[in-house]
Amino acid sequence: MMADAILRASGVYAGYGRGDIIHGVSVEARPGEIVTVIGPNGAGKSTLIKTIAGLLSPRLGTVAIGDEEIGGLPAPAVARRGIAFVPQEANVFRQLTVAENLEMGAWTDQDRKDERLDKVHALFPVLAERRHVRAGNLSGGQRQMVAFGMAMMVEPRVLLLDEPSAGLSPTMVEQMFEIVKGVNQTGVAVLMVEQNAIQALKISRRGYVMAAGKVALEDAADNLLQNKEISELYLGSRV
Amino acid sequence: MTAYLVSMLTFTGFFMILALALNLQWGMTGMVNFGIAGFYALGAYTSGLLTAKLGWPVGLAMPTAVAAGFVAGGLIALLSLRLREDFFAIVTLGFGEIMRLIALNEDEITEGPRGLKIDARPFAGMFDRELYPIVYLILVASVVALAFIVVECIRRAPLGRTLRAIREDDVVAEVLGKNVLLHRVTVFAIGGAFMGAAGALYAHYVQNISPEVFMPMVAIFIWMSVIVGGAGNNWGLLIGAGIVMTILEGTRFIGDFVDILDAEKLSALRIILIGTLLIIILRVKQGGLLPEQRFTYKGSQESGRTETQTSNA
Amino acid sequence: MSWQILVNGLVNAALIAPPAIALSLIFGVMRFPNFAIGGYITVGAFFAYAVNVDLGAPIWLAAIAAMIGTAVVVWLSDALVFRPMQGRGPVTLLVLSIALTLILEHIVRLFYGADVRGFDLPLQRPYRFGDIRITQEQIEIIVLAIAIAAITHLILQYTRTGKAVRATADNPMLAQVRGIDTGWIILLTWLYCGMLFGLTGVLAGLDLVIEPLVGWYLTIPIFAAAILGGIGSPYGAMLGALLVGLAEELTVLILPSTYKIGVGFVIIAILLLVRPQGLLGRPEIKK
Incomplete structure (x- = not known):
């Protein structure tokens, strides 16, 4: 269960030039699991995933795949590393x-x-x-x-998904998450950020809750789904 | 020497009027005009032909030239409704070239490359020969002042805020109920009118106009004036126009020291110098040109390149 | 008479088709209207002139030298001017490209003056087919244009790099995410287009004359062709070149030939108004 992380971002600060949007965010994905990052609009979910993908450079902090540091590498170089x-x-x-x-x-x-x-x-x-x-x-x-x-x-060793269900019809959303599950069953670790928190957490092993550019909470997906505070704060509107 | 200085200042005045008009169109509204030479030519030939061929008095011909610039500017601005800004720029460039081609080819009317001789002058006979250039300079300076006041008033008035809104995002301005097209047409027409005025003043000053003066190069000089001075800043561009004129005139004297360069080569060298300076200024003055509000992240859609630019993302 | 106009129009189209294709490719990956093409074409013509007349080499060798030389100039202009100012918005880049074309044109003037020149070629009688006259050079221009269109098509459609060029033009961010080194792809595109601009300079020198403004005279019809075809669409550019080439020759029936350059502009203006995305282009939202 506690296998070493295949992808690990630690203490990442990043943004679009005019100041940071995320402040010291740490997330990781372990082999074979689905991890979901949820949070309201503007929490910095997209910034986080773009930084991992190499579209943004972390101002501080590290991003590593396996043992190799990839923070600050351009996107094509990140892609070549799986x-x-x-x-x-x-x-x-x-x-x-x-x-x-x-x-x-x-x-x-x-x-x-x-x-x-x-x-x-x-x-x-x-x-x-x-x-x-x-x-x-x-x-x-x-x-x-x-x-x-x-x-x-x-x-790929890790699949990064930025809001895979955005803009899809409700039936398509369900299909979408089936696809994510199917891809994961081929052995690929998945790290996704999602607005559609309930459905995303249902297929995930772990989840992170982001707010105002920081990770507010990190837990097993099941626990997050049970957490009253969380469901009121972030999930409520989506149920 | 005084005579030379007065004539140089007069020419700088033409540049200043054109630069103020461009600043109204581009610096404040974001409408790109590369057809400055066309408006300049339109004003010069309208006033020149009306006086030289039809015998109109200068007092009537010059305002007609201004009106011609106004109408041409308004008509061209109508095209901006459907065009992206860079494509609109191509259309204005085309207008400039077509004006020049007409002046060049319709030589039965315009005298073509032989040049149109214009005898009429404003205030002719009212001042003696010594004083006249200074009077003309004052006339040009008054038009510069008028253009400055008009442009500055528009900038400060509520209209100015609307113009800036259009520049930043015409869709938003439209949603806010601002009639974008009407504002654009108005501003472009006023700019065109001042360019026409500059042309008319030029025509009656040199009293001999020919198409080769109105090459697209004129646009580059004026653009450079505005860019050097800082887009949107009316004081800055007056200085910018002065600097550009100084470079243009100053490089003339290189020939006095280096005799291997004939006039042809010297003029080529001046253009190379001006162009290079423009590129360097644009490169050094990061962000000084267009207020680019769109954020771009490393390897954005806009540029499509990442590898070379990892540090300043 | 009318058949001769058709032939002249075809030659005209063949002259502007390769650079229109190149302009489309460049626009695809750079996203701004690059007016430096006039300077590149002039530079190409004079490279060939220098090798052919000053050095006395045969014209085919001069053409190869011009293609390589122009590609180098294009590469330098990218490295010194466009690359450092990427992401500055299309208008800034447009201003830069106009400044660049003036600089290149006047560097040529500095060395060669404004005189009209021609290549050192044996004079040949034009071929006659009934009433139609066509020179050896004009046939070569048409054949080369068809060959370049075909080669470009094969590269874009069937090679890995060609597909990556299309992918980069389509969606540069996604191309990078998929591991495509877009900087390298853009450089390759510049070099390929540089060779086409250089060749155009040579062909223009064969069919018309060699002078510093030769590139400027061609710039407008090239833009008209590229925009007509839907800028960013190389196939549209070929079609656009054909239409502009014919239109320019047909207007000679009504207007003096000195207005040719104006015809291109009028085509651009009308077309942009009626169908801003061009004939084959995809609709692009006006910003």
């Missing part, structure tokens, strides 16, 4: 076909590309069917599958 980030919006190449999108997914690791493509197609059969369609012409749900499929093309 961290696959799925952004919240604009997460597919709209002008490229589905097949080309998946090919770009495999950019950093060309080995056994076909084998992985088969795996992704097995996970999302519809992508095989529509492989010659431009991603921009797909439905929202199918675009989300392309975004996931792209990330899975490298057999």
